[in-house]
Every structure is written in structure tokens, then in C-alpha cells.
Amino acid sequence: MHNTEEEIRSCIVVLVGVTADTRKVTSVRRFFESNFQGTTLVPDMPQRKGMHRCAEWLLDDLASEDVFGRFSAVHFLNYISGGFVFRLAAEGISQDRIGRVVYARGPIQELVPSALVRRYTWPLVRLTQGKMVTDLAGKRVADVPPCPLGRQAGLLIETGTSDLARSLGLGPQSVPQEAWEPEAMLPGAADVLRVPESHDDVYTSEHVLNAVLSFFRSGQFQPFGATG
Numbered sequence: 001m002h003n004t005e006e007e008i009r010s011c012i013v014v015l016v017g018v019t020a021d022t023r024k025v026t027s028v029r030r031f032f033e034s035n036f037q038g039t040t041l042v043p044d045m046p047q048r049k050g051m052h053r054c055a056e057w058l059l060d061d062l063a064s065e066d067v068f069g070r071f072s073a074v075h076f077l078n079y080i081s082g083g084f085v086f087r088l089a090a091e092g093i094s095q096d097r098i099g100r101v102v103y104a105r106g107p108i109q110e111l112v113p114s115a116l117v118r119r120y121t122w123p124l125v126r127l128t129q130g131k132m133v134t135d136l137a138g139k140r141v142a143d144v145p146p147c148p149l150g151r152q153a154g155l156l157i158e159t160g161t162s163d164l165a166r167s168l169g170l171g172p173q174s175v176p177q178e179a180w181e182p183e184a185m186l187p188g189a190a191d192v193l194r195v196p197e198s199h200d201d202v203y204t205s206e207h208v209l210n211a212v213l214s215f216f217r218s219g220q221f222q223p224f225g226a227t228g
Contacts (some may be wrong), residue, residue, distance in 0.1 A: 010038035010099065011071040012216060015058070015082025017104075017199070018047045018132045019112075019164065024203035028077075031209045036216075039071065045085060048130030051140065055088035062093075073099035075216045076150070079202070080110060081132055084141065090148040098150035100219060102212050105185050106158040107175040108165050109199040113137035115168040152190040154215040155182050156208065160198030193221040 012032050016025055025042055032040040043061050045054040067074055074097065078086045083103045090098070113136040116125050126134045135141070147153065157180070161171050178184055182192045197205050214222030 004037060006072065007037045007217070009071060010073040010075065010216075011067060012036055012038065012040050012075045012077060013062075013067070014040065014042045014077045015045070015079065015086055016042065016203070017079035018081040018130070018136070019162075019199065020079065020203060027204040028209065031206070032213070035210075035213055041065065041067070045082075047081065047132040050131035051081065051084050051088060051135045051144070054085040054132070058085060058089045059092045062089075068093075068097045073151075075099040076101045077104070077212055078102065079104045080106060080199070081136060083147070084136070084144050087144050087147055091145060093148075095148060095150065098148060100216050101148065101150040101153045102156055102215055103147060103153065103186055104156045104158065104202055104212075106162075106199045106202075107179045107185075108161050108170055108172065109158065110136070111170050111174055112162075112165050112168060115165075115170055119168065147186055149188050149190075152215075152219045153186060153188065154212075154219075154221060155186040155189040155192045156202070156212065156221070157182070157185070157192065157194045158197050158199055158202050159194055160196055160201065162198040162200045165199070191215060191220050 014028055029040060029042045043058060046057055047054060076086055076098065078101065113133045116129065116133060117137045122134060182189055193211055195208055197208055202208050211221040214220065
């Protein structure tokens with residue numbers, strides 16, 4: 001059972017991915033506002049300006065909201081590009097200020113930026129999709145610091161194929177076997193959950209969001225079908 005008083009003093013910060021539209025952002029915000037008794041923040045990061053600018057913006061936003069002063073625990077849910085932004089921003093955050101962290105990763109979806117560049121060229125993708133997409137397609141990803149684990153870190157692996165990935169000819173066969181290994185995505189993960197959803201669904205699936213909320217409360221993902 002989770003501690004209600006502790007939860008009320010806690011905050012969940014959701015860092016969405018670059019493909020999250022208004023419907024997905026609204027869905028994830030409403031879920032946590034309805035089911036989590038603490039505060040939910042979904043920062044509107046300027047993703048078109050790239051991951052480094054977003055990291056600077058995020059640190060300024062967290063400071064202006066006095067997030068680490070107002071709450072006893074600050075948890076983070078990071079969707080793909082949000083995870084890279086968090087990893088950059090975390091260099092400016094004391095590790096003991098970070099609560100539990102969930103990284104939502106999609107090995108198939110993470111091939112999309114490079115596939116877009118191959119199909120449409122770098123300048124056109126930069127113009128139409130913004131700098132975050134070309135950052136994710138380029139060498140900057142390799143220079144991002146390791147994933148902060150906070151109090152505990154959980155890895156959520158989406159195994160489905162999104163409509164966009166499918167349209168670019170991507171699927172499970174596009175991902176090397178070793179790239180599916182949790183240790184490759186998040187060394188030191190406290191818990192790992194593979195879900196059948198694709199990146200189209202991980203913002204709206206109550207299965208997924210309930211599992212994430214369970215991790216924030218207990219350090220373990222709630223198995224699908226469990227209640228309470």
C-alpha cells in the first residue's frame with residue numbers, strides 16, 4: 001500500500017517525446033491528475049529547438065516552479081526524447097533530489113529519426129520536424145550522459161510498431177537483438193516491463209500508465225491485470 005500523505009507531497013514530471021500531440025499530452029496529464037494524489041507537471045518543452053536547448057529550458061522551468069523546494073519527492077516519466085533531455089538536464093540536478101524515474105523506450109521507434117532523414121534528407125527534416133528529430137538522428141545521442149537512476153529507475157519497453165515507423169518500413173526485424181536487452185537501454189534498472197503497445201499508444205494506455213504509477217509508488221511495475 002502506498003502512503004497517501006507522502007504521495008500528496010510528491011510530484012510527477014512527465015517529459016513527453018517529440019511525436020506527442022495534444023491528444024497524447026492531454027491523456028497522460030489527465031490520467032495522473034485523476035489517479036495520483038500529488039502534483040502532475042507536463043512541461044511544454046521547445047522540442048523544435050533541440051535537446052540541449054530543451055535541457056536548459058527544463059532546468060529554468062523546474063527552478064521557476066521551485067519543484068525541488070515544494071515537494072518531498074520529484075518523480076520523472078521520460079518518453080524517448082524526453083529521456084535524452086532529462087539526462088542532459090540532470091547534470092544540473094543533485095541526484096538526491098530526484099525520486100523514482102521511469103524511462104519509456106522503444107527500440108523500433110528510436111530508429112524513426114534516422115529513417116526520416118534517409119527518406120527526406122537532413123535539411124528537409126530539420127525544416128519540417130525541428131532540431132530535436134535531427135539531434136536524435138545524429139551523433140549527439142552518443143554524447144548524452146548516462147541515465148540517472150534517482151532513488152530507483154524503471155525501464156518500460158514498448159515492443160509494438162507505430163504507424164509512422166511502419167510507414168518507413170521499420171519493424172521488429174529492424175532492431176538488432178542486443179538492442180532489445182534491458183542492460184543496453186538502462187543499466188541498473190530496478191524493474192523492467194515489456195508492453196505490447198507501440199509509441200502510438202503508450203500515452204493513452206491505462207495498462208501502461210497504471211504500471212508506471214505503481215512504479216512511482218513502490219519501485220515495481222504493476223503487472224497487467226493487477227488492481228489496487
